Amino acid sequence: MSEQPNIRVLLVDDEENLIEFMSKRLLKQGFTVKAAFSGEAAIKVAETTHFDVAVVDLKMPGMDGVETQHKLKEIQPFLQCIVLTGHGSIESALESGQEDAFNYLLKPVDHDKLVAAIKDAYKKKVEVQDKKFKEQVEALYASGLGAHGIRKAIGELRKIYGID
Amino acid sequence: MESTKSLSSELTKVTREVASYKIELDQTRKYLHCVLQNSTDIIFMTEITGLLVSFSKGAEKALGYAMEEVIGRPVKDLSEDAESFEALMVKSRLKGNVSAPEIHFRHKDGTRVHCHISLMELINREDNRVGTIGVCQDITRWKKLQEDLVQIDRLAEMGRIASGVAHEINNPLAIINEASGWAEEVITDAKGLNPDDREELKETVRKINLQTRRCRNITHKLLDFVRDSAPTRAEFDIHSLLKDTVDLLRPELKHTAIEVEFAFSQESLPITSDPRLLEQVFVNLVTNAIHAVLENGKGNGHIKIQTIRTDSGVDVSIEDNGGGIPEEARASIFTLFYTTKPPGKGTGLGLSICRNIVKNLGGELSYQSKIGAGTTFTISIPTPK
Numbered sequence: 001m002s003e004q005p006n007i008r009v010l011l012v013d014d015e016e017n018l019i020e021f022m023s024k025r026l027l028k029q030g031f032t033v034k035a036a037f038s039g040e041a042a043i044k045v046a047e048t049t050h051f052d053v054a055v056v057d058l059k060m061p062g063m064d065g066v067e068t069q070h071k072l073k074e075i076q077p078f079l080q081c082i083v084l085t086g087h088g089s090i091e092s093a094l095e096s097g098q099e100d101a102f103n104y105l106l107k108p109v110d111h112d113k114l115v116a117a118i119k120d121a122y123k124k125k126v127e128v129q130d131k132k133f134k135e136q137v138e139a140l141y142a143s144g145l146g147a148h149g150i151r152k153a154i155g156e157l158r159k160i161y162g163i164d
Numbered sequence: 165m166e167s168t169k170s171l172s173s174e175l176t177k178v179t180r181e182v183a184s185y186k187i188e189l190d191q192t193r194k195y196l197h198c199v200l201q202n203s204t205d206i207i208f209m210t211e212i213t214g215l216l217v218s219f220s221k222g223a224e225k226a227l228g229y230a231m232e233e234v235i236g237r238p239v240k241d242l243s244e245d246a247e248s249f250e251a252l253m254v255k256s257r258l259k260g261n262v263s264a265p266e267i268h269f270r271h272k273d274g275t276r277v278h279c280h281i282s283l284m285e286l287i288n289r290e291d292n293r294v295g296t297i298g299v300c301q302d303i304t305r306w307k308k309l310q311e312d313l314v315q316i317d318r319l320a321e322m323g324r325i326a327s328g329v330a331h332e333i334n335n336p337l338a339i340i341n342e343a344s345g346w347a348e349e350v351i352t353d354a355k356g357l358n359p360d361d362r363e364e365l366k367e368t369v370r371k372i373n374l375q376t377r378r379c380r381n382i383t384h385k386l387l388d389f390v391r392d393s394a395p396t397r398a399e400f401d402i403h404s405l406l407k408d409t410v411d412l413l414r415p416e417l418k419h420t421a422i423e424v425e426f427a428f429s430q431e432s433l434p435i436t437s438d439p440r441l442l443e444q445v446f447v448n449l450v451t452n453a454i455h456a457v458l459e460n461g462k463g464n465g466h467i468k469i470q471t472i473r474t475d476s477g478v479d480v481s482i483e484d485n486g487g488g489i490p491e492e493a494r495a496s497i498f499t500l501f502y503t504t505k506p507p508g509k510g511t512g513l514g515l516s517i518c519r520n521i522v523k524n525l526g527g528e529l530s531y532q533s534k535i536g537a538g539t540t541f542t543i544s545i546p547t548p549k
Contacts, residue, residue, distance in 0.1 A: 015335055021342035028349055086331045086387075108338030108380050111345050 007122045008032045008050060012042040012068055013057035013084065022055075025111060031118070039063025039071070046075045053102075053121045055114070058085040069101060078129040080121035084109060133157065206269075206279065206300040209286065212293060214238050214253055226279075226302045228272030239298065244268040244276065256283035256296060266303070278307045330383040337379050344372040385412050396440070402433045402478055402545075406469055409446040413454070422457055422465035429471045433478050435547050441521045442545070445529075448514045449482045449541050456486025456539060477527070477547040483540040489533040497531075 009031050013019050016037055023033040034049065036042035040063050042054070054072055058065035069081045080102040102121045105114060140153050200207055200220040206227065207220035216239050219231045227242060234242065243249040249267065256262040263282040271277050279300040286295040348369045351362060385408070403426075410417075410424055417424065450467065457465035468483040489497060493504055498519050522529040526546045533539040 015339065017339045018335070018342055021339065021346045024346050025342065025349065086334055106384060107334050108341045108376070110377075111342065 004030045005122070006030075006032055007118060008052045009034070009118060010042060010045065010051040010054040010072075010079075011035045012037075012039060012054060012060070012065070014038060014060045015057070022111075022114075026115075026118075029115060039065070039068030042068055043071050043075070046072050046079075050076060051079055052125050053080050053082060053118050055082045055084060055118070057107075058083050078125050078132070080125045082114075082117050082121055204302070206298070206302065208239060208298045209295055210239050210298075211295045214240060214250075214296070217295065223300075226271075226277055227269055239296075242269050244270050252281070252283060253296060256285060257293065260285050267300075269300075276304070277302055278304045327387050330386045333379070334383055337376060337383065340372070341376045341380070344369050344376065348373070381411075396438050397436055398439055399434055399436045400439045402435050402442075402471060402480065403428050405439055405443060406446060406471070406480065409443055409450060410469070412443075412447060413450055416451065416454055420454070420458060420465060421463055422454060422467060425466065425468045427468055427470040429473055431473065433471055433473060435478055435545055437525050437545055441525065442543075445518045445521050445543060446480070446482070448518050449543075452514065452541075453482055453484035453486070453539075456484045458486075460485075460487040474544065477545050479542055479544050481540050481542040483538060485538040488535040488537055489531070489539055490535070494533070 007030075009026060011019050011023055011026075011033060012035075013022075014037055019035045019037065023035050026033045034045055034051070036045055039056075039060055042056070043063075046054075054069070056065045056068050056072075060068070063071075065083055065085075069083065072079055072081065082103045082105060083101045084105055084107050086107055102124060103117045105117060136157055137154065140150055140157075145153065200218070200222075202222075203220060204222045204225070205220070206223040207218075208216055208223055209218035211217050215236055216234050219229070219234050224230055229242075238246075240246040240249040240253070245268065252262060252264060252267070261282065261284040263280070265280055267279055267281050269277040269279055280303055281298060281300040284297045284299075285293055286297055288294045348366060351357070351365045351369060354362070357365075406426070406428075410426075450469070453467045457467065464485070466485045468481075470481045470483065472479045472481075490504075498516050519529045522543055522545075528544045529541065530544070531539060531541045
């Protein structure tokens with residue numbers, strides 16, 4: 001467990017009982033977990049806290065999983081979303097242009113599968129983020145800013161990328 | 165002399181005319197005969213008291229009687245409700261003609277024949293009523309179709325309800341799944357637990373887990389089956405699809421003594437087709453096999469599912485040791501709405517839909533049957549080269 005990186009997971013589902021047990025198990029397995037019981041609450045949390053992976057239920061009252069996922073990605077572009085869906089709605093989710101979800105899992109989800117999916121999503125997030133970070137840092141060096149300017153700009157980037 | 169001549173020419177003229185009328189009459193007679201012989205409608209004629217004097221071929225076919233059997237009998241005796249039929253005859257006498265959207269005749273074999281009927285009075289040259297002509301269309305198939313549509317609609321509704329229920333069950337199931345998983349971890353870590361108790365608790369929770377997974381398989385399979393989407397093409401292993409199909413039907417097999425044998429080809433057989441549609445075909449055929457074996461009532465029920473690679477693709481055969489398909493039913497088994505099952509038990513859709521699906525997938529559905537020995541259905545699925 002100690003070798004596992006600190007993966008920050010945001011769980012979004014209106015089924016409070018489900019979230020309770022799911023987060024307990026994930027916490028015990030070494031994940032950093034935050035729970036939100038609605039799409040709206042998830043957006044609020046994401047405005048102040050960085051996450052690597054969001055697990056979002058597709059069907060929720062109010063803001064549904066599709067919209068929540070969209071908004072989360074607007075706030076944190078590198079965040080990877082795993083969408084939990086009832087059976088049969090995978091196609092409809094894909095059709096409505098939600099292919100940018102990292103993965104779709106059928107409810108009830110096998111816990112081991114969920115953990116594996118979160119880890120894969122995290123890898124993807126790091127990969128995409130590193131690539132972009134490198135590109136931007138290189139662009140910074142190429143821009144001819146002085147040492148002070150570069151340090152300041154990198155500080156800004158760190159903030160955007162949620163790198164502590 | 166002159167008058168004799170004119171009389172003679174008049175006679176010749178009349179003779180010619182009579183000959184031409186005779187030809188015309190002959191033609192009309194042939195025409196009527198042809199209509200009576202070939203119309204599928206029930207056409208009959210009665211004399212004034214309602215005794216049959218003519219009975220068309222269509223009538224013979226629809227009601228099962230030969231003409232000689234019914235000529236001279238009151239036509240009302242052929243109907244289910246002689247009194248109402250008589251009332252209709254009286255009405256036609258008063259009004260000249262009358263029709264009714266539905267009356268019931270009784271076929272010689274005792275079954276009901278639904279008919280639309282028109283009755284017309286037959287009047288002679290002197291304007292006297294000499295009998296009645298009846299023309300009836302057999303609408304039994306149409307009535308059956310209507311009843312079946314109601315049944316199909318009910319089944320479709322059941323499907324919708326079942327998928328809604330399955331969806332709803334998935335949520336609490338997800339909670340049980342996570343809660344029992346958590347309990348397992350708590351039990352593992354709990355301090356001061358007697359080892360035997362710990363093992364027992366763990367085992368209990370594992371059982372909860374296992375049963376939850378079982379429920380999930382059921383709900384997922386059910387939703388998979390009900391969901392409708394456009395035909396797809398995917399590569400998959402036919403053997404696992406067949407095993408899944410039998411798993412889906414386990415509840416039906418559970419309280420029977422039927423043994424299902426898989427006689428799969430040694431090599432794995434990946435095929436490219438629509439797995440969901442093929443599953444529907446397999447579910448139908450295996451269900452039919454189960455019913456065939458159960459109806460037969462023998463103790464040693466056996467269903468053998470075999471796969472063979474062929475030159476063009478894969479052959480899947482489903483063999484049962486039921487009673488076989490009766491000779492008289494064979495011509496109709498692929499006909500839409502044909503069923504040998506009691507009312508409410510079968511829609512007569514299964515095989516005809518199966519054949520359509522297999523045809524649409526570019527394959528073929530065939531069967532072999534032997535009375536007392538059983539039936540084998542074979543689905544030939546082509547593999548694209």
